[in-house]
Amino acid sequence: MAAVAPAARKRPAPDEAASSADADKKRRRSCYQFENIDDYEMLEEIGEGAFGVVAKARDRRTGGTVAVKWIRGGEFDEDGAPNLPAVVREAGCLAACRGLPGIVQIKNVATDKETGDLFIVMELVGPSLRSRLERQPLSEDETRDSMRQLLGAVEKLHATGTIHRDVNPDNILLGPDGTLKICGFGCATPARRVGKTCQEKLDGTTMQYRSPEQLICSQWYGPEGDIYALGCVMAELLSGEPLFTATTEDDMITQTLDLRDDIVTMGVEAFDDVMDHLSLAGREVLAGLLSYDSWERPTAADALKHRWFTEEDVEKPPAAVEP
């Protein structure tokens, strides 16, 4: 290509002008074409969230299977043109995470020529961690492995300047080789505008994994909320049951406050009810992730430096550990 291009430029001027204009037009036209949703054959619906419907689909051109997410736009201009901030933000946040191993990969954005709807095309991973948990809880070693992957993914996610805001077992996918990938970016947002993170979309998120600062509708929250959600996930991995079971925001606030009191008064014994088999180091990690005050929580990178992750098999039962 490098050899051809200079030769082409040496052609006589009029010709060159015409051909480069033609090439320009062609290039522009080809780039105008978004991927068409007709290129995908919808196979089955695999999930429905607050922000859209996800379907398994086959790429007619390659035969490969992908996940296609239709985003509920809902907002239209007066003359009917869809105004889709939801798609821009979700696809923009996913695109910022391209190449990160623990994040589901965006492949493309396809459009429906007739309705103007946009679809996010992603790699197909599954099933969800939720469906895995329905069989039985994880052992401590399995939990440690899962949490290492999840904290690693969230560390990289936060490094891109993105916060997820809806981490829960439905939004964590389990690959065939045991790798975990975070998906469900419908609520993700750039984290940079400290103090003005938008609250409006939180209504669709799973309440039982919301951090205290999100529950009290503080405008001052950042990546720490994802860490709290990971704490909830970790407890659920070990016990098989959601840590919080409240169904209203008020009850949720009460339950998080109760947990805070338990942690303050009982320390690492706070989790005796649900996971008495967990090692002391594991409890320290869990208590850290679930710290009520956001500034007390470790960052994902700091959590991974805890001895529970770095010194495997040092200790087994909590009783055998010095006081």
Add this chain to the structure above:
Amino acid sequence: SSDSAADCDGDADGDVDGEYQLVFSEEWFRQARLTAVKWILETRGYFGFGHRTAYLAIAYFDSFLLRRRVDREAMPWAARLLSVACVSVAAKMEECQVPALSEFDAGDYDFCSASIRRMELLVLSTLGWRMGAVTPFDFLPCFSSRLHPHGGAGAGGRVAL
């Protein structure tokens, strides 16, 4: 490749890099860009957007023109349409309240929402949907907390995250 936008980028970068350097150095282009920047800043003020939104819009404007050629003949209106699309996309990324496309005042031009939306999509696909960018504003809280007498290094580190 599954990423047609990235393919386009590759094309543009490969064989027309030199031409763009030329275009960027021309006086008419500098004027057009200056006008666009002025319009973007005015629009930011009108809607009460954050400064980051304006910065992002200008960043989109520049990286779009690095990848795609706009003919000089089409320039006055094409640059304005591009500016509208860039501000609108930046607002979608950054702002809580996103104005409808018809609310943008394009000055001497009257773009229909469908045209603006097509341009938005062209900007998005040209930039490969990578709409997040690091701006100087991201570093301000970190610096200001360090200047503040009571904001220790710890607080600065947190904000920088």
